[in-house]
Amino acid sequence: MRVDVVTIFPDYLAPLELSLVGRARRDGLLDLRVHDLRDVTTDRHRTVDDTPFGGGAGMVMRPDVWGTALDGVIGEGPAVLLVPTPSGERLTQSMAQELAGAERIVIACGRYEGIDARVAEHYSAVPGVQVREVSIGDYVLNGGEVAALVVVEAVARLLPGVVGNPASLVEESHGEAGLLEYPVYTKPPVWAGLAVPEVLTSGHHGRVARWRRDQALARTAERRPDMLAALPPGDLDAEDRRV
Numbered sequence: 001m002r003v004d005v006v007t008i009f010p011d012y013l014a015p016l017e018l019s020l021v022g023r024a025r026r027d028g029l030l031d032l033r034v035h036d037l038r039d040v041t042t043d044r045h046r047t048v049d050d051t052p053f054g055g056g057a058g059m060v061m062r063p064d065v066w067g068t069a070l071d072g073v074i075g076e077g078p079a080v081l082l083v084p085t086p087s088g089e090r091l092t093q094s095m096a097q098e099l100a101g102a103e104r105i106v107i108a109c110g111r112y113e114g115i116d117a118r119v120a121e122h123y124s125a126v127p128g129v130q131v132r133e134v135s136i137g138d139y140v141l142n143g144g145e146v147a148a149l150v151v152v153e154a155v156a157r158l159l160p161g162v163v164g165n166p167a168s169l170v171e172e173s174h175g176e177a178g179l180l181e182y183p184v185y186t187k188p189p190v191w192a193g194l195a196v197p198e199v200l201t202s203g204h205h206g207r208v209a210r211w212r213r214d215q216a217l218a219r220t221a222e223r224r225p226d227m228l229a230a231l232p233p234g235d236l237d238a239e240d241r242r243v
């Protein structure tokens with residue numbers, strides 16, 4: 001997969017050289033390139049923004065600057081143009097899965113009050129380009145860079161070969177079960193006066209599986225009742241309902 005990130009703060013993306021994503025890049029599983037939006041400007045001040053039509057506070061990023069930058073990175077083939085914005089559709093695990101199937105993703109990181117709306121409109125009409133305005137949560141960041149980090153990490157770990165043991169992707173929170181993950185424990189068996197739940201050291205696989213499912217259900221009910229309510233009715237059996 002190739003990912004291009006366009007930003008006025010390329011250094012913000014430096015963490016993508018670390019850890020799993022960094023290794024995926026070095027292993028050739030992810031071709032990630034970061035571009036400085038200001039490189040396409042032609043004026044002395046390298047201007048990328050201007051005052052909003054209609055008035056109001058803050059500055060808006062200019063469509064002509066973004067157009068030049070994006071025309072330079074969006075290739076001929078199919079691509080997702082992902083625009084992080086608090087007014088976008090919410091990033092979910094299933095969206096990350098969808099994005100992991102894309103050949104190319106271009107991430108346009110806005111700053112200030114955002115990017116002139118004509119940029120998304122224009123590229124929506126370009127054949128092969130799918131524009132997705134995406135929010136990583138109901139809070140406002142200073143720009144799209146942190147959201148880009150989140151999207152790249154969420155997507156890169158789903159690419160074949162990136163996570164060493166693919167089984168570790170199966171039982172995670174927000175995975176297929178639609179539940180939060182159960183609590184996990186390791187050695188030592190007693191720490192700070194707290195013992196590991198007895199069932200986990202019982203060696204009884206059936207009891208362990210039931211206990212984990214019960215914990216996942218109880219956690220989800222307490223922390224994310226919306227997720228529990230969204231489960232298809234057939235997903236809960238009689239044993240589940242007992243919890």
Ligand code: ADE
Pocket residue numbers: 084085086134135136137138139140141142143144147
């Ligand atoms: N830019 C500013 N806030 C954001 C958010 N919550 N999600 C995505 N991009 C953003």
